[in-house]
Amino acid sequence: MNQSAHEANGRLTAGREPSVSPPAPPGQPVIELKRLTKTYGDHTAVNALDLTIRRGEIFGLLGPNGAGKTTTILMMLGLTEPTSGSARVCGLNPARHALQVKRLVGYMPDDIGFYEDRTGLDNLIFTARLNRLPEREARDRALQLLELVGLSHAAGKKVGAYSRGMRQRLGIADVLIKRPEVIILDEPTLGIDPEGVRELLQLISDLSRKEGLTVLLSSHHLHQVQQICDRVGLFVQGRLIALGSVAELAEQLDETGTVTVLIEASGWTDALTERLQALEGVQSVSVDAKASTENTAAGESVATLVCSRDVTSEAAAAVIECGARLHAISRRQYGLDDIYHRYFEGRETR
Numbered sequence: 001m002n003q004s005a006h007e008a009n010g011r012l013t014a015g016r017e018p019s020v021s022p023p024a025p026p027g028q029p030v031i032e033l034k035r036l037t038k039t040y041g042d043h044t045a046v047n048a049l050d051l052t053i054r055r056g057e058i059f060g061l062l063g064p065n066g067a068g069k070t071t072t073i074l075m076m077l078g079l080t081e082p083t084s085g086s087a088r089v090c091g092l093n094p095a096r097h098a099l100q101v102k103r104l105v106g107y108m109p110d111d112i113g114f115y116e117d118r119t120g121l122d123n124l125i126f127t128a129r130l131n132r133l134p135e136r137e138a139r140d141r142a143l144q145l146l147e148l149v150g151l152s153h154a155a156g157k158k159v160g161a162y163s164r165g166m167r168q169r170l171g172i173a174d175v176l177i178k179r180p181e182v183i184i185l186d187e188p189t190l191g192i193d194p195e196g197v198r199e200l201l202q203l204i205s206d207l208s209r210k211e212g213l214t215v216l217l218s219s220h221h222l223h224q225v226q227q228i229c230d231r232v233g234l235f236v237q238g239r240l241i242a243l244g245s246v247a248e249l250a251e252q253l254d255e256t257g258t259v260t261v262l263i264e265a266s267g268w269t270d271a272l273t274e275r276l277q278a279l280e281g282v283q284s285v286s287v288d289a290k291a292s293t294e295n296t297a298a299g300e301s302v303a304t305l306v307c308s309r310d311v312t313s314e315a316a317a318a319v320i321e322c323g324a325r326l327h328a329i330s331r332r333q334y335g336l337d338d339i340y341h342r343y344f345e346g347r348e349t350r
């Protein structure tokens with residue numbers, strides 16, 4: 001977040017204490033978007049978006065650059081007005097009650113900004129003050145959050161010396177200061193190494209489960225976020241083109257009729273390839289020699305069978321009958337990347 005966004009998490013809560021409804025019970029809608037639309041001139045950035053996110057859910061809003069994710073978030077926060085349709089966040093209309101919504105929603109933009117020459121602890125205390133926490137409580141809350149996000153050791157270190165991953169953790173602590181009901185994280189994993197990503201996502205997941213937080217995560221790193229999202233929405237050119245859990249979306253892909261079977265075996269022969277090709281429903285067989293490693297024997301091959309039905313057991317029998325040594329056989333589980341590419345086949349996605 002930039003400096004003003006950092007301050008916004010606090011400043012926007014200042015002023016008259018808003019009258020807000022009590023937190024929605026688990027499973028109740030927290031975010032409800034109906035036909036939400038935003039146009040800029042003749043360009044439609046968000047096109048008739050219908051979406052409900054429930055309390056305690058981790059929801060991934062996924063799509064390529066320019067898909068409309070940030071515009072959607074800005075409308076949820078009351079930072080830009082919809083052209084048509086409606087948004088309700090924690091029962092409030094953000095366009096009319098932006099201050100109240102911002103009291104309940106913690107927003108971490110993709111470009112986090114802090115006071116670089118101040119420590120992590122000082123930055124959090126600053127946000128706590130903006131949120132009108134009493135001085136003693138501000139410090140206690142800041143220390144408690146630093147511990148929660150695994151930054152106690154760096155509390156006294158200037159933020160300018162923090163790594164990208166540490167800044168993201170501090171950003172999460174920063175949005176949590178005001179005890180929000182919902183946190184919205186825009187590209188939280190940007191620029192972090194794989195181990196840092198894993199830890200950050202685990203932290204977000206733990207927070208959601210322990211604190212009953214609703215989390216909206218915007219990202220174009222599908223394979224990263226799919227591990228922790230209860231549901232995802234695939235967003236492209238302003239439209240939500242698929243919605244559901246990763247398993248549900250994968251099931252829909254399976255219904256398109258293609259099954260991929262992966263075989264690892266040694267002693268592969270042309271006769272085996274031909275035998276597999278002859279199995280009913282097998283559309284193609286491609287075989288690659290696998291480079292030998294500590295775990296794989298020399299001469300091991302990996303074959304990919306694209307089929308119109310599941311041929312796993314017949315293929316296993318064929319490998320053995322042809323005298324090859326079967327190391328592994330599995331029906332490929334689709335991940336979000338596969339789903340994404342399948343939906344966007346033939347379209348410009350990046």
Ligand SMILES: Nc1ncnc2c1ncn2[C@@H]1O[C@H](COP(=O)(O)OP(=O)(O)OP(=O)(O)O)[C@@H](O)[C@H]1O
Pocket residue numbers: 040043044045063064065066067068069070071072220
């Ligand atoms: N203030 C604006 N004026 C005109 N067009 C805009 C404005 N804000 C966004 N857009 C356009 O709306 C579309 C959606 O942009 P948005 O930033 O919401 O996408 P995004 O999915 O968040 O992308 P990214 O991952 O790159 O942030 C883009 O084509 C963008 O150029």
